[in-house]
Amino acid sequence: QLIHYTEQNVNDDKAHAIIVGGGLLALEAAKAVMDLGKFDSIKIVQLDGWLMGRQLDKRGGKLLEKKISKMGIKVECGLTTKSLIFNDDGHLSAVEYSNGTKERCDLICFAIGIVPRDNLARSCGLDVGPRGGVIVDNYMQTSDPDIYAIGECAAWKGRTYGLIAPGYAMADVLSFNLTQGEMHSLKAFAEPDTNTRLKLLGVDVAAFGDYFADTEGPKWLPKDCRKCGKGARALIYDNPIDEVYQKLIFTEDGRYLLGGILVGDNSKYPLLSALTKKRKPLAQEPGELIIGKQSGDDS
Ligand SMILES: Cc1cc2nc3c(=O)[nH]c(=O)nc-3n(C[C@H](O)[C@H](O)[C@H](O)COP(=O)(O)OP(=O)(O)OC[C@H]3O[C@@H](n4cnc5c(N)ncnc54)[C@H](O)[C@@H]3O)c2cc1C
Missing domain, CATH: 3.50.50.60 (FAD/NAD(P)-binding domain)
Structure with missing residues (x-):
């Protein structure tokens, strides 16, 4: 067009x-x-x-x-x-x-956003979210137990997603439950992967894991971790000379990487997003993930 x-x-x-x-x-x-x-x-x-x-x-x-x-x-x-x-x-x-x-x-x-196409659901009386979208539970079931919804038309916890990955995850949950649900425990939909890694107009941009955990509170924290605390702390590298910005967000004790934002240099994205997905204690100090390992030799 x-x-x-x-x-x-x-x-x-x-x-x-x-x-x-x-x-x-x-x-x-x-x-x-x-x-x-x-x-x-x-x-x-x-x-x-x-x-x-x-x-x-x-x-x-x-x-x-x-x-x-x-x-x-x-x-x-x-x-x-x-x-x-x-x-x-x-x-x-x-x-x-x-x-x-x-x-x-x-x-x-x-390019100001999407509105879920939920008019069919509205016309047959299914519950829809206040901002649109057919309301579904963790099993993609709508307010009518015989009707399921997945993809951009579905509102899970009041949210609709404008990305492919959450739609695939919903399809995975529903197809498993419909075909294997009688033999196994049901799969439940959880916080989807909304990782983004792009070259926008030639500029590296990435957001991975829980990238607003420091400002909005973490969506996930390790279980049984008394030292982790309840919040999140960010380590920021802001380099105006090379125009690189990196923000890594950790549990309060710095042992788990929760997510982050990268602008200007995406080269560490594969490592950082993998560490976030692992949900395991880090083998390195938080600072090493931004500035690399320091030798400790000042001479
Ligand atoms: C320009 C553009 C670029 C994008 N780039 C990316 C990207 O880089 N990465 C990414 O992750 N996502 C991207 N997206 C978003 C991604 O395309 C959507 O999240 C994804 O297509 C949603 O899949 P869906 O099957 O739920 O809906 P859709 O792909 O919209 O499919 C819905 C289908 O249902 C049909 N339909 C609607 N109502 C009815 C009805 N009543 N009866 C029968 N059929 C009906 C429609 O005709 C359509 O074929 C982009 C979107 C756009 C518009």
Whole structure:
């Protein structure tokens, strides 16, 4: 659609494209628009305070913004569109923003999230979540015990997921229970893998494990670990020279890696995400995972 619309309507060397939204798909869309090579300028407009707010904390999101801005894509946060303005030919010519300002616009792409398609469930009286989606329990069962739901239309603990991995995990639980449930104990759906590792507009970005454990509280803590504490602590490496940001989140005693955020360098992602998934005490000191092993020799 982006290609078709651009070919049909954009023939001006001052053409300006606007992408609304600051999540994964918005950044992918910005890249696709940039690759078309038909726009003089591209801008991402985002309501939240920073990019990729569902995966990154503020420092990570702001570093990503800085890197993307250097590529010539402008980013403006805390703003959204109020109305679209069309010229006499019926072509899009400008947008008006929530703050009342107007800007030329030759193409606009909205990437502002998904709404679960739950109208069939609503029409047959199944319970749906306050933010949409067919409510399911840990076995993917809806409010009618003969009906199950999986994938993006299902709301588990009030949440719907816009990623493939949680949908596959739901399918795995349901197919096992339907085919093997009579012979084995039932499989239950648990916190799904929402790990993200991408090169967005050439910038390494990753979020793995429980990547908001330090600010929102850990979703998992080791059982019978008295020294672990109930919270989480973050170790941060913020290098403005190489533009690398790494945040690793540990149990309070530093023995377990719970999750983390990486911007600018994903090279440690395989090791770090594997350590997080293992849920075992670390063999190394937390600091070693960021700056490597120190020799202790000052001479
Ligand atoms: C542009 C884009 C890029 C993406 N990139 C990624 C990515 O890189 N990584 C990632 O993990 N996820 C990505 N996603 C998200 C991923 O595609 C979805 O999470 C996944 O497709 C959800 O699977 P699903 O089967 O639940 O729903 P869908 O894939 O949407 O399939 C639902 C199907 O049900 C059909 N349907 C709907 N209502 C009815 C009805 N009443 N009767 C019969 N059929 C019906 C629809 O036509 C459709 O075929 C991306 C999504 C988009 C839009």
